[in-house]
Structures are given as C-alpha cells and as structure tokens.
Amino acid sequence: MLLSVFAPAVSRLHRTLLPGSARAMSAVSLLVSPERCLYDRPLQLRVLGLSPGQDVTLRTALSDDGGELFTSAAHYRADGGGEVDVSRSPGLAGGSYTGVDPGGPLWSVQPRTPYRRLVKKDVRSPLRLRFSLHPGHGGDTGEELLAEAAQERSFLGEGVRREPLREGRVRGSLFLPPGPGPFPGVIEVPGAGGGLLEYKASLLASRGFATLALAYYNYEDLPKDMKALQLEYFEEAVNYMLQHPQVKGPGIGLLGHSKGGDLVFSMSAFLKGITATVVVNGSVANIGAVLSYKDNTLLPIGIDTKKVKYPKPGIADIHDLLYNPLEESHRKSLIPVGKADCKFLLIVGEDDRNWNSTFHAQAACQLLVDEGKEKPEIVYYPKTGHYIEPPYIPLCEASMHRLVGLPVIWGGKPKEHAMAQVDSWQRIQAFFHEHLNKTEVKSKVYERVVE
Numbered sequence: 001m002l003l004s005v006f007a008p009a010v011s012r013l014h015r016t017l018l019p020g021s022a023r024a025m026s027a028v029s030l031l032v033s034p035e036r037c038l039y040d041r042p043l044q045l046r047v048l049g050l051s052p053g054q055d056v057t058l059r060t061a062l063s064d065d066g067g068e069l070f071t072s073a074a075h076y077r078a079d080g081g082g083e084v085d086v087s088r089s090p091g092l093a094g095g096s097y098t099g100v101d102p103g104g105p106l107w108s109v110q111p112r113t114p115y116r117r118l119v120k121k122d123v124r125s126p127l128r129l130r131f132s133l134h135p136g137h138g139g140d141t142g143e144e145l146l147a148e149a150a151q152e153r154s155f156l157g158e159g160v161r162r163e164p165l166r167e168g169r170v171r172g173s174l175f176l177p178p179g180p181g182p183f184p185g186v187i188e189v190p191g192a193g194g195g196l197l198e199y200k201a202s203l204l205a206s207r208g209f210a211t212l213a214l215a216y217y218n219y220e221d222l223p224k225d226m227k228a229l230q231l232e233y234f235e236e237a238v239n240y241m242l243q244h245p246q247v248k249g250p251g252i253g254l255l256g257h258s259k260g261g262d263l264v265f266s267m268s269a270f271l272k273g274i275t276a277t278v279v280v281n282g283s284v285a286n287i288g289a290v291l292s293y294k295d296n297t298l299l300p301i302g303i304d305t306k307k308v309k310y311p312k313p314g315i316a317d318i319h320d321l322l323y324n325p326l327e328e329s330h331r332k333s334l335i336p337v338g339k340a341d342c343k344f345l346l347i348v349g350e351d352d353r354n355w356n357s358t359f360h361a362q363a364a365c366q367l368l369v370d371e372g373k374e375k376p377e378i379v380y381y382p383k384t385g386h387y388i389e390p391p392y393i394p395l396c397e398a399s400m401h402r403l404v405g406l407p408v409i410w411g412g413k414p415k416e417h418a419m420a421q422v423d424s425w426q427r428i429q430a431f432f433h434e435h436l437n438k439t440e441v442k443s444k445v446y447e448r449v450v451e
Helices: 199-206 231-243 259-270 328-333 357-370 414-437
Strands: 011-016 027-033 036-038 044-048 055-063 069-077 127-135 147-154 161-167 170-176 183-189 210-215 228-230 247-257 274-280 290-293 296-298 309-312 315-317 343-349 377-381 398-400 407-409
Touching: 027 127, 027 147, 044 055, 161 231, 170 199, 170 231, 183 199, 183 231, 183 259, 183 414, 199 210, 210 231, 228 231, 231 247, 231 259, 231 290, 247 259, 247 414, 259 274, 259 290, 274 414, 296 328, 343 357, 343 414, 357 377, 377 414
Parallel strands: 036 147, 183 210, 183 247, 228 290, 247 274, 274 343, 315 407, 343 377
Antiparallel strands: 011 027, 027 044, 055 069, 055 127, 127 147, 161 170, 170 210, 290 296, 309 315, 398 407
C-alpha cells in the first residue's frame, strides 16, 4: 500500500533506514513538488538525508486508464551533503536516462506490454505517479525501500469547463478557461485513430485557449469508418467557434497532427475564418479517405506496399509507403495549401518513420511561395519521431496503426524526442498567442533548426 503525507506544496515521506540489523537515527526524505499540477508542468524532485556519495535508484510508476503499468528506474549518486536534486544531479549509466534532466523520471517511463502508447482518454481524472527510492543500483524490484512519494498530474486545469458538443452534425468537447473571456479559439484535430481525444485540447484550455477537441469519425453518431470525409463538417465546427460568445475573433486557430495535419491544411486552404494553423508531422497529400468540399474532391494518396520494411518480425516501417503528391500522376491528392491566407507553424520530427515529414513541410512551403504567400515557420527537431505530444509524455517507439492494421515504428530517440516536446509545446502556445491575441510570448528554446 502506498504511504504518503501531503504538505500544501510538497509531497513527502520519511522512512527510517535499517543498515544491517541496527536501526539508524537518520531518515531519508523524498520530496516531490507540487502535490498536484498540470501534466505539462516541470517536475521538482529532491532527496534529502542520504549519506554523501550514496548510490540510489529512483523508480517512477504510473498506470494509464486501462490499467497498463508504465515504469522507469534512474540511477543517482548523492552529493557531499547527502542530497539528490533531479534539476542538477545527473542520472548515471545503467538507468532509464542519463545526464541532468528534471523531466527524466516522467518521459522515460515505458509500458510492460509491448506496443502500448500512453494516452489519457478521460481527462476528468488525473494520472497518479508513484515515486520510490531504493539503495544501490541493482535491478531487483523487491529491494529495500528508503522513501516514497506521490504526485497527481492532470490534463484539466482548475476551473476549466468541459462542455460536450452536439451542435448540428458536429461532435466533440469544448474546453473553456476559467473567467468570462472571450478567449482565443483553437480547434484541435486528431490523427487517424478515430473517436474523441481530449488531452491536448484540455491542456490548451488550461493555458488560456478556448479549445474544441473535434471528433470526425467512429464517435457517437458519426460514421464508423474513414472512407469518405466532407469538409463541410469541419466548416460547421469552424463556424460554431467563430460564433461562440466566449471565443475571441475575428479568426481562430487550428492544431492538427498526422492525419489531423493534412485535414487542417485542407481546412486552411478551403475555409474562411482561419487565422493561424499549426501542423505537427502532417502531410500535404490527402491521406486515407476521399475528401470533398462543394465541387472539389481530393483523392487519397496512393501507397506502394513494396516499400514497406520490417526491421523486426511483425513490425513495419512505412516511411516510404506514400507516393509523391507533387508528381503529375498523383496531384489529385495534393492539398492546395497555397490557397490558404493564414499563418503557419510546421513542427517536424526529422526521424518521423510514419512518413517523410521533412519533405511534406518543405513542399507546403513551396506551395505557399508559388502563390506569393508568406513562408511558414518550420521547426525541425533532430532525432524526433512521429508522435510529438505535450511535454513529458513518453516516446512510443512502436504501436498499432489503425489504417495499416499492424504495429509500425514511429521513430525518435527518447531524450531528444522529449526535449522536442517541451520546446514545441511552448512554441505552439506562443504562436497562437501571437496571432490570435496579437501578443508575443517568448519560449525556452532547445536544439532545433528554424527555417
């Protein structure tokens, strides 16, 4: 049973040390601050009361909504004062991460079941993290416990309102920050997994944006599959946000990842009322379904199944699966990005194995330039994969792909991917603030290349 005593700002537990058979008078403290916070907030964790130079292992554990256990184990050595502070103490070789990294205990957790991705499906409840401290750098999970503590990390900030949306054909959830508003408005469009995912929208609302988490298939009375999509459905969602009394005009923002990325490219090209669009590892080709709008039809880009590779048995690498939409024979799938009149921020993982996101970002840039439009801001993140999430969500190396029908690799190196998530999340908020609020917000910048 997890034992913890919470102070207003710090979660702390003392345990008396037992060296050999003698009971020591000193105690070790594991302090985690704050007790409750948003998931994207940096972690503050300290250990007090160790012997100078003592080796310890810090374990992190959490369970997702389905009960899957995610864990990590980091190795530390106490300083001369008997303290470990994850903001300045380096993780040592042999643990889940190395070097000084305050977020390491969070982003390094991995599932016990292969190909399981950490996704918060019910944002109304927090994720509960358990931290435990053990002597030495051994791998025995039953080793002596020195101290333990807990923290709750939420995707839904205090006072944020969640309103299920069933307006006309539109289905989703609207998240409104506390206060009277109006607030800058954003629609968040997810990838090809279907259903309703709210964790990004709820976090953005917790940071001051009126955000609509939009479902577009396999949810309630929406179509069960993604064979054909009508852009008029997404237009209804845009108009709903533009007319909402608590959404600041005159335009709104769009955020889309993967399949959601090509959808927000299409929305920006064909629909009115879009001021700022963020595309995270998106495609300039229409993916997976016929997309129609009035007299316009975009066919799904073709695939070359001979290009699929299998780096491990039963796991596919689909990086080269799509045909080139710039070639004349495939241009019926090319999204006319150059028609858009909004500002663009393109987030690119250079090690994206789902498809060549670098190519698609550069193609979008050229399509805009060819139409005399302003170049988009493009941020390239080295050693970063397909699922660029909010901060501290662990890298998923491979998981089931709904459209492919088997597990695929997503790319990325854990630490570099984690750094990209922290930086890109700040950049996304700054971009929306600048263009929807006309206010500049500076963000901390990690290693990246900006075009």
